[in-house]
Amino acid sequence: MARTSPFGLLVLFVGLALSNGVLALWPIPRNLTTGSTALKLSPAFTIQVDVPNAPSDLYDAVGQAKQYLENDKLGRLVVGRGANDTTAVQGAKTISTLTLSLEEGATVNSITDEARAKFEDRSEEYQLTIPDDGSAATLVANSTLGLYRGLTTFGQIWYTYGADTYTLEAPFDITDSPAYPYRGLGLDTSRNYFPVQSILRTLDAMSWVKINTFHWHITDSQSWPLEVAEYPELAQYGAYSAQDVYTEQDIQQILSYAGARGIDVLLEIDTPGHTAIIGTAYPEYVACMTESPWSTYANEPPAGQLRFPLPEVRNFTTNLLASIAKTMPSYYFSTGGDELNLPCYTDDPITSGYLNSTGTTINDALDEFTNSTHSALIGLGKTPVVWEEMVLDFNLTSLSDETIVMTWISSADAAAIADKGFRIVQAPSNYFYLDCGAGEWIGDDPAGNSWCDPFKTWQYAYTYDPLANLTTAQQSLVLGGEQILWTEQSGPENLEPIVWPRAAASAEIFWSAAQPGGAPLNGTEALPRLQDVRYRMVQRGLNPIQLQPQWCALRPYECDLYA
């Protein structure tokens, strides 16, 4: 009985067809040439830091890069996982060194400081050359942050079979820099709490695909997990438990871990809506908390919003935001501003009484509130970030021109924001919300579905065009974008599989913007590379979801619709 495998033959063919491809790289470098020569990584491979007064976080990054090189041990995603590569690898040269250096005249800062610089002051550019003759590879950049990005790329090209770690695509010549300065991932830690370790693992995974901003929606109506030195009652009464709190020490650990991975932390304290939990500590500052049904006063339970027109609430919120913002190293700080429920104020005697007695409209009160909070932030050197309603649903003269606006309701809303001249971060729910499609979580509603059905697959997210409907002049307003996880139905138990590898989709959209030759990004081309990302994540201990049966992962394109 013959036992040759038709599948094996097929794969060999596909393998050849792809041998000049770039299966491993994500986000795909913007300028890239590869070859088809096998090259082995020396077991004694070293990374030399040729940077005068190199900062300690660069040495840490080099140490981490070496650990990945040693421990990834990723088998190539073909049937046999590289068993057929042994012949090619046998005669290959061995590379022993990668040398890191900065371009002449570059200032030496820590990766952390570079990652926290203003968008316009950041350089993530790098140049990576890997010869196929065994001579040293070189990585050159304008900044330690650029070197960090290049190290990440270097770590993506190697496979292991048996005792060999190798690439089949040497030589490499890469000149790379991001198309957009903001490439984020959003996480809500209020609906459900995530331990510090979960966040650190998320930061690791973000760094692997060059995401540079952790948009931390840290508080909301459900819980207040943030320790604030001047307002200890908020966490004391508003956290789910004494353990479900990010202490000052936790925050510092997360900031430091993020910075070392080239990630800025954009903290969001959502106001004046999404603040019911503040009422557990300050009941007189919050309206509609005990009203029923909740659905009249909020999009989800619990209802409750700051009585922001009241001077004492405005002052409290301003002091609170300033108190938090001054502990955050980023130049950017979000005050939220989504889903403000107006019937809550109409029906709240205290708020409506104040508005009536002072002859103030809700819009003017919001303008005054925003002026107060944003002025305080700007005074601390921060650039405010807000959700789209703040510019589309209200007329706020208080918003600085520098304000950054995040889209969420629809990808169609960016144009209207651009018409008002604001800079934009794209987080449209209809492409980028990672929680969509999980069904109804509200009780007593068995036939209900997710409000943003269906599930946003990686390949659908990947079709998103961040410049759609914008004029050429408006396109420069787009700073970038992010996928985001709202956590009504998520916790540490499912964080990794619900986020990864999907969140890599926007990472590539906003870094690469196009294929190296200039062709548009294409999900069919991208899938084998994303599988590579996923399987490498598994090797690094993460729990990314399976995108397909492994049969498909080992046979690029054979599970495509018309294959």
Add this chain to the structure above:
Amino acid sequence: MARTSPFGLLVLFVGLALSNGVLALWPIPRNLTTGSTALKLSPAFTIQVDVPNAPSDLYDAVGQAKQYLENDKLGRLVVGRGANDTTAVQGAKTISTLTLSLEEGATVNSITDEARAKFEDRSEEYQLTIPDDGSAATLVANSTLGLYRGLTTFGQIWYTYGADTYTLEAPFDITDSPAYPYRGLGLDTSRNYFPVQSILRTLDAMSWVKINTFHWHITDSQSWPLEVAEYPELAQYGAYSAQDVYTEQDIQQILSYAGARGIDVLLEIDTPGHTAIIGTAYPEYVACMTESPWSTYANEPPAGQLRFPLPEVRNFTTNLLASIAKTMPSYYFSTGGDELNLPCYTDDPITSGYLNSTGTTINDALDEFTNSTHSALIGLGKTPVVWEEMVLDFNLTSLSDETIVMTWISSADAAAIADKGFRIVQAPSNYFYLDCGAGEWIGDDPAGNSWCDPFKTWQYAYTYDPLANLTTAQQSLVLGGEQILWTEQSGPENLEPIVWPRAAASAEIFWSAAQPGGAPLNGTEALPRLQDVRYRMVQRGLNPIQLQPQWCALRPYECDLYA
């Protein structure tokens, strides 16, 4: 500034309203009375086995039950997690002993043997009495399996706050037995492989909600992870790797672990469709393997089906199934039979040539094939199980009246199966498929959605009526049912959150069938109990998904639609 919490007051009210409830129990016992007296569990609590010649797996179960009692440390799901219970607990009596015994005349078998008995020979009934005066609790059953179920119930009523483990609902008087003999969970280990440890954890979780059948869809077209002594080539060529194989030792470990937890293993070797991978070892036995597009010949890639009309393939399959079945202790064995693609045979010259030359119809060939495989299984003492197409799409005289038929395409199909007189296991995709709603996984199809959108939430699954559209006479044909995970987009990385606690929905439908007083099951009533299940699972180290923000979990009914 006053800092009393309106939420705290609300919760106190709700807590009182529920104090006579049964928040902790799942599936809800069929006959149940509870009180409102606090009762403490002694730190020196012991479980006495008053069973002559008790089997070792009963002692193991007692040891496990004690471990849960000691380690669960679940805080009650109210704001404060039980802080307000301290007064009630202070004066409570302490219970020190639970005594297990069998009813007079009961035969003493191992839990394992009882779990593997024929449906009609199993007794899962138990009687559990927990007085509120500190005297010993008693658990009595007809079988060690019944004692195991009662131990599981006993483990669900305790909460921990500080140093105290307690219930607030003593005394308990429970007489319980399942409404249906088959309460399953299905898992596909072919699309993606699951390590033995993942399966063992799944069996643990199943046992916590009294699921008694692990429906193991072990092979399919994508991979053959099963070591078969007589046919080693199948795993050698068909497993994803040498590591992704269930060895004979693995199978024995899983069978033993399942048995000790009151779980029978229903193995499925899906034939004659869903068998492409057999072609890697036996290419001459499989049609359509290299045809393109795959979508003409299969519902998903890869195409490829056994050439079942050929005598040599019929004999091979019969021997293969018998070879596997004889190693399995269950009385039940599934030969699958879903989604047979007929164009594959029409277009395959070998199969169509054989059919033409012998003047055989595909239906008659399938009848002959089924007669061969099922006769072999019946000869081994097995009862065959098949998917619904085998009785609804074909006219197979070879099916024994004893055959058990699993629904899957639609909940509407049970009536037609019942009309033919077959016993039924309900696994309708439109209620019970755990993989639905995750979006398209086929490549090059960015706008595609899940074929069985939307996501089946626990609360939707929970509305399923297993007797719908059946006559009274037909109702006894329903053996039970199961939720099932097909793993195109799942692996060990997301197994626990995608299955749990959702799979508890069918566990209660098929154990309890109704509320203790006879009222229909009701998702609004059930949600707080399911939250309890979920949070206890977390305490036991599982990773069940969050069903709601924890704010809701701590405040029963406040996140209901009209709350």
